[in-house]
Amino acid sequence: MSRFLHILDDRFFAPKRDRPSWPDLLLFAGWMVLVGFQVARHVMWRDEVRALTIALNGDDLIAMLKGLHGEGHPALWYLLLRGAHAVFGRVEVLPGVAFVVGLLTVALLIFRSPFPRPLVLLLITSHALLFEYVVMARNYGISALFLFAIAACYPAHRGRGVLLGVLLFLLANTNVVGSIMVGAFLLFWLLDLLETHGWRWSPQLSNFAINAIVATIGVVICAATMLPTYNDAAARDWSQGSALTAAMLSLVNPGATSLGALFANLLPGIAGSVLLFAATLGLLPRRAAFLAAIAALLLSSLFFAVAANGAYRHAAVWLCFLITLYWISWNNVATASDGLLPAIGRISLLLLLAIQTAAGINDLRNAATGVVASRSADLGRLLASRADLANAAILSEPEWLVEALPYYVKNPLYLARDHKFGSVVIFTRKGRMDSDLGETLRLARELRETSGAPVLILLAYRLDEITPDRIYDEGKNWRTFRASAAEISDFRAATTLIHRFDPAKTDESFDVYLLR
Template sequence: MTARAAMPSPALLTPATSSRSHEAALAAIGAVGLAAALIAVGSHHEAWFDEAQAWLLARDSTLTELLRERLHYEGSPGLWHAVLWLASHAGYPFAALWLISSAIAVSSAFLILRAAPFPVWLRFGIIGSYFFAYQYSVVARSYALDLLLVPLAACLFPQRATRPLPYAIVLGLLANTNTHSFLVAGTLCAETLLLGLRAGTWRQPAFLSSMVVFALCALSAILQAWPAPDVSFGAAGIHFDRADRLLSEAFVGGVPFGTLDVPVLVQRLATLLILLPSLVLFHRAGTFILVGALILSLMVFSAVQHANLWHSGILFLVWIFGLWISWPTLNAGSRTLRRLVLASVAGLVLLQDVQTAAAWIREVREPYSSGREAAALVRAARERDSAARVAAIGFKAFSIQPWLPRNVFANYVGGASNPAFYLWDRRQRFSPRVELVSFRAALAGGYDLIVLSTDLPPGLDLDAYRAAGSEKGYCVTANIPGHLIWKTDRVEDDGILLFQRCRSAHDADG
């Protein structure tokens, strides 16, 4: 799995030779440009449940509770949560959460523009790609840290044998970002260990100390993320189609066909064709086994654990990492290989940039989540009547909680003020699913306001809930739309219906 050290390459396929000040100015201009775009787009973003959940965990916990107890119910190590803990306890507003992830993306953009071995057009194409410029920046989740840490690891990769400690620190931080990044960090550390064993440098104090540093970081991540015995989510069965879909979505899904309902065979062939020149490059550079191990570990994990579309971005970052450490070898290849690699990389980056533009347009024009608007209506209702009792149906209804000072759901944890986050504990009575039986129970409970997530299970529609509400004298007083954005498409409904007792028969919505 050990990758050969790449030899210096001529300037043909690398950034044009220029002064340090020119390179710094170029990087600054690109970073400022991305920052301006993210501000323009991110100011329209409405945080959804995943963003809200991490914030609430940080806001409503001590740092010890967060790292020692809470994360066992999230299945994730807590570097991102620790960042949010510092922000929330310092008085940083939840409304500006997207600025944290965007700032990380801008820092990554500066690093790529300043240090990546690619030509200028490719460096700019990468920082404008979908995961860099939207999914991991505007949408604020732990994957934002990957945008910075993976390029940092690529930057330090050539010196991992001579200066192992900085590389080990970056890998240790990467291991504490999320479970997918833990696999990436572990694989990269294993490659470094093999390199040390083969070169005979593993006995050196610097090398040993770097391995100890990473081991401690990895152990910390495991202790934080190890699932609690009563956690309410677990393995989702082995489904290799999940891994296959994530690989396609990381690269070609969305733009070429304009829909997520593309035949699987077409996606596989398109992905293979566009990646084939890169795979040849990795083979020539001696990095094929390393990059292959990174991709394989992520795909196997996605097949045996629950995976969603946004996890595919880690695969995209691994591809960037592979290109970064392999690029100096490109000049040693044939002219045909150089042209194929450049053409495929240019085509893939162009597709990603188109996906970014499509997502930006949707973000500005359409509501991403209903949480903020629904929270305003709940707050207004409770200001009119401080004794008003509110019930929630579905875990996505918790997206309103960060906009309020405490838990407002009377049918969750007995109406206690804390926690306001959703605890994935199978012992609790609150069901995370939007079930008609749960809704009927809330109607029978006499609540003044019911917050219903519109992310319904298959086979049901909102008419069934409207009819059930009408039977008990409840009306829909607000229908707040929302849907998650994925490249050129909408995925996962994230709307909310607010039910209140009807003031008159004229108000009935059924």
């Protein structure tokens, strides 16, 4: 056993040695090839395109920020997208900005981190850094970039200047989990200073206080941008449960919350929780980092259990925070050759990262086999091949199917429940909650009469598979849909099915009907 641990430590947890640059350049080039392959095959889905649509709304920046208020995300990602579009004027800035952010993140890991090359290889081939934070164009990749930038700058700036405070300010405005990590990092920074300089006021503590104020302003701006949210259907509904019970359980079993997404459904909640806690034990040689990692884990779990459900992209922000703490503490971690608990921590971290790499390999398999997140690009190609549909109005059921379409088509999009043209759906429990196929057909006819254009109807429900009069939940305990046998018959008589798309990785696949 001791020989096995020695081999692991020598390969994955050794102090950084002087090394030639060309292998690192090969790692960097190989990563770009793998990511470029996926970017070329990636199809944008609604959560990605929704951000671009919001970023481009409004005649000026102030109008955009007013429209963003309450969306549930801070402004930084939207500002990056709007700025890039102002320069290039193309929707392709959406994947372009995500790729540049991922490129900078991985460059920091390869060329600036203290990690041995085998550990770097595990990190850059993870699901986060091979797909979720670089191919998927969302606002979570910038969290990883700022966290790793903080790790690279911390040794030289922990006692002087406001660079770390500015980076924490920006981190707070990437997403809400990033804001939680700001608080956890400030805890680490404070404990680290106290452990070094003792419990007395010092110039370093004065500098910390200034940086903490800057970071806190960032958190306040994040909260002011997000709250109150108009997407109230996305909030947790506690009418049938206890928030207090969920909070207490989350503190002892974080693997049962959204943090369990880090295990790609390979581990049950309890086993996942053990691995999450164990992965922090490698930081015990630097107690401030260990305590901050535990605090961030518990705060994230509490947030996911009480405030909002999350997915891998949310959970991986905590993982990047953990990597940040290992980065800063690497000299302590790499030279701590004895101790059972730190050894368990190092093995647990490797196991956790190995699962991420396995998920990254699966991303490559999906790209190679043509698995896509949405059929929106296929619809774009279909419309491009039909000159008679160039100006067709499009409505859908559920209505959120249209959110991904502005990236691929220029056709007018109609929001059936809101009775207006647009491409951003408000996930609210206010207004009309239920609909049926008869209403969809009636709206399509009205739309044709008022616009004089052909009308396309996208249905996520397959009419030959739908159960008449069954009530279908459209997600988030939000809106419902149903279709009677008579409505199905009337709809088929009034429309022509022009294409049925194959299933997608998400729920964004549909049948396309043309109103006769």
